Structures are given as C-alpha cells and as structure tokens.
Amino acid sequence: MRALLRVHRTQIGIATRGYARATRLQRSVPAAAAPGQEPPAEAVHLRIHERFYAGAAALREHFDKRFANPLEARADRFCWDFWHVENQYTLLRTPADRFFPRVQYEALEDALLEFGERQLGCRGMSPAWVACYVDGCRQELHTDAPHGPWAFVLSLTPAQRAFAGGDTLLMQPHVLNYWPSFDPSAGLEMKHLVTAVEPAFNRLIVFDPRLPHGVRAVEGTRDPRRARLVVTGWFTEPTPFFTGALAEGAAAQALGEATRPLSEELAELPPCAGTVVVRLRVSGATGGVEALEWLTDTLVPLPAAEYSAADARGEVFAAIQRRLGGARFPPCAEGDSEVTVPLVFE
Numbered sequence: 001m002r003a004l005l006r007v008h009r010t011q012i013g014i015a016t017r018g019y020a021r022a023t024r025l026q027r028s029v030p031a032a033a034a035p036g037q038e039p040p041a042e043a044v045h046l047r048i049h050e051r052f053y054a055g056a057a058a059l060r061e062h063f064d065k066r067f068a069n070p071l072e073a074r075a076d077r078f079c080w081d082f083w084h085v086e087n088q089y090t091l092l093r094t095p096a097d098r099f100f101p102r103v104q105y106e107a108l109e110d111a112l113l114e115f116g117e118r119q120l121g122c123r124g125m126s127p128a129w130v131a132c133y134v135d136g137c138r139q140e141l142h143t144d145a146p147h148g149p150w151a152f153v154l155s156l157t158p159a160q161r162a163f164a165g166g167d168t169l170l171m172q173p174h175v176l177n178y179w180p181s182f183d184p185s186a187g188l189e190m191k192h193l194v195t196a197v198e199p200a201f202n203r204l205i206v207f208d209p210r211l212p213h214g215v216r217a218v219e220g221t222r223d224p225r226r227a228r229l230v231v232t233g234w235f236t237e238p239t240p241f242f243t244g245a246l247a248e249g250a251a252a253q254a255l256g257e258a259t260r261p262l263s264e265e266l267a268e269l270p271p272c273a274g275t276v277v278v279r280l281r282v283s284g285a286t287g288g289v290e291a292l293e294w295l296t297d298t299l300v301p302l303p304a305a306e307y308s309a310a311d312a313r314g315e316v317f318a319a320i321q322r323r324l325g326g327a328r329f330p331p332c333a334e335g336d337s338e339v340t341v342p343l344v345f346e
C-alpha cells in the first residue's frame with residue numbers, strides 16, 4: 001500500500017451550492033445502469049452528438065432570411081462584431097439571444113440546458129454566441145479554463161460545404177504529457193497531435209475547454225451564407241440534482257452525509273483536476289444505491305511523485321464508488337429516484 005502523503009485542493013462542488021429538483025426531466029429517466037458499473041478507464045474530453053437539435057433547420061432559415069439579399073440594407077443585417085485579436089481570433093460574432101427571435105432562442109437554450117443537466121450535471125450555461133467564419137477567419141490555440149467545465153459548439157453550417165478548413169481543433173491529451181510516452185523512432189504529424197472535428201450541420205461538440213483548442217482557418221468563401229456558422233458557449237454550474245420520488249430536503253441531507261467524508265478522503269488522495277459526474281440510482285424500497293452511472297469524467301491526475309497517473313485515478317474513483325455507492329437515502333414508498341452528483345476537483 002502506498003502512503004497517502006499529499007493533501008491537495010480537492011473541492012467537491014456540492015458543498016456550497018443549492019440542491020435542484022429537476023422536475024421537468026422526470027419523464028425522461030433512462031433505463032437503469034448495470035449495478036456496479038465500472039468507473040471509466042480514461043478521462044473523456046470530447047463528446048460529439050449528431051442531429052442534436054430538432055429546431056436547427058429553423059435557426060438556419062432565420063439566418064438565411066436575414067442575409068438573403070446583400071443589396072437590401074435591412075437594419076437587422078447590422079449585427080456583427082468583427083472580432084479580431086492579432087494572431088489569435090478573427091471572426092464575426094453576435095450574441096445569440098439578440099440574433100434569433102426570442103421564442104427560437106429560448107427553445108434552443110432549453111434544449112442545451114436540458115442536455116447540460118442530464119448529460120453533464122451542469123445546471124447553467126453562459127450566454128451563447130453566434131459566430132460566422134468567412135475566408136480568413138480562425139481561432140488560434142487557446143484555452144477557456146475559467147468559463148465552465150464544458151464548452152459547446154453547435155454547427156449551423158450548410159451541409160454542402162463551400163470552404164476548406166473550419167474544423168474545431170482540440171489538442172490530444174497525450175501532447176500535454178508528452179515525455180513519458182515519447183518514442184524517438186516515430187515522427188508525429190498534425191493528426192497525431194490534434195483532433196479535428198468538422199462543422200457538420202446540427203452537430204454538437206462538447207469539449208473540455210482546459211485543453212488547448214482552436215478553429216482551423218476557413219478558406220474559400222467570403223459569403224456569410226456559405227460560411228462556417230456556429231452557436232457556441234459553455235456549460236456552467238455543476239450542481240447536484242435529483243429526479244424521482246425522494247423529497248428534496250431528505251435527499252440533500254443524505255447526500256451531504258455521504259459527501260462530507262468523501263470530501264475529507266479525497267483531500268488526502270493524489271492531486272487531480274477536472275470534473276466527475278456520477279448518477280446514483282436510489283431504490284425507493286430500501287433507500288440504498290443500486291447502481292452508479294458514470295456520466296462524465298475529465299479527471300486528470302496532476303504530477304505527484306509517489307503516484308502513477310493510473311493509480312491516482314484508481315484511488316479517486318474507488319473512494320467515490322465506496323462513499324457514494326454506500327450512501328443511504330430514506331426509503332420512499334412512491335418509487336425510485338436518481339441523484340446526479342458532480343464532483344469538481346480544482
């Protein structure tokens with residue numbers, strides 16, 4: 001057994017935040033996860049969801065109408081900020097809530113919020129941008145670490161692409177920890193260092209904005225109607241929430257009793273940074289946790305002399321599994337519940 005020497009700045013995001021009852025999600029409780037589901041072997045920093053939004057074509061139509069005739073000086077064409085930071089960002093952008101009609105924007109925001117809550121344990125999102133990339137527009141590598149645990153990019157780019165470039169570029173995690181796996185016999189090229197995701201229409205990309213990322217320069221069209229068009233923002237406020245039969249106060253108290261010792265235990269484990277979201281399936285009959293479902297995991301071990309990266313993650317996940325898997329909620333005759341718990345390590 002290794003000695004657990006290091007104390008680090010682990011913080012469980014639940015200590016300071018309110019509990020949320022996600023009533024509107026109750027109808028969509030998914031099938032039970034397998035009991036004792038194994039923790040993820042590796043962090044996942046990028047998720048891609050095709051055909052994300054049922055209203056994507058209507059958003060596109062709104063854009064197309066506004067820019068249909070370049071000879072028409074409609075007031076609502078005058079909306080873009082040409083955002084240029086030398087050698088860093090060049091694009092057209094405008095706040096999405098002012099660009100789209102209110103009802104359309106709110107429906108999009110609802111879909112994103114529901115996704116964020118259900119899939120990422122995030123209850124909020126930043127105000128979204130609409131961004132348009134004509135010839136020469138790009139974003140050079142950067143990170144958006146403070147903005148929230150996940151960035152999103154929803155593409156409204158025409159399916160028939162009239163330009164080259166425009167991919168979202170995300171540095172592969174191994175590049176940030178290069179030397180342990182360095183192989184002097186192998187050369188590496190762009191595709192080995194960076195993951196490129198094309199802006200396919202209605203594709204939602206969700207990624208860990210701590211990883212250096214950017215947008216490959218668009219080449220080939222100066223027409224906004226044929227350009228790369230995306231809605232972007234960040235999911236924020238990782239907060240526990242529950243669905244099902246449990247009463248809010250009882251759930252909060254029981255969860256607190258499990259997370260307090262977990263927090264203390266994690267503070268003694270090797271330092272890690274990232275967000276782990278786990279969903280507990282709670283039996284109404286017994287109040288016990290029947291299954292843990294690992295929703296997301298961007299946990300990266302920080303260098304610690306006495307731990308390998310795999311050991312560090314293993315210890316952390318074992319502690320979470322033990323403490324949260326052993327949580328006891330009050331039995332509840334009305335049925336089962338789900339408790340979604342984001343754990344923020346910083």
Ligand SMILES: O=C(O)CCC(=O)C(=O)O
Nearest residue numbers: 144153168214215230232
């Ligand atoms: O549009 C993209 O693919 C990425 C956007 C981005 O990284 C940003 O706006 O900070």
Ligand SMILES: [Fe+2]
Nearest residue numbers: 143144209213
């Ligand atoms: Fe970014």
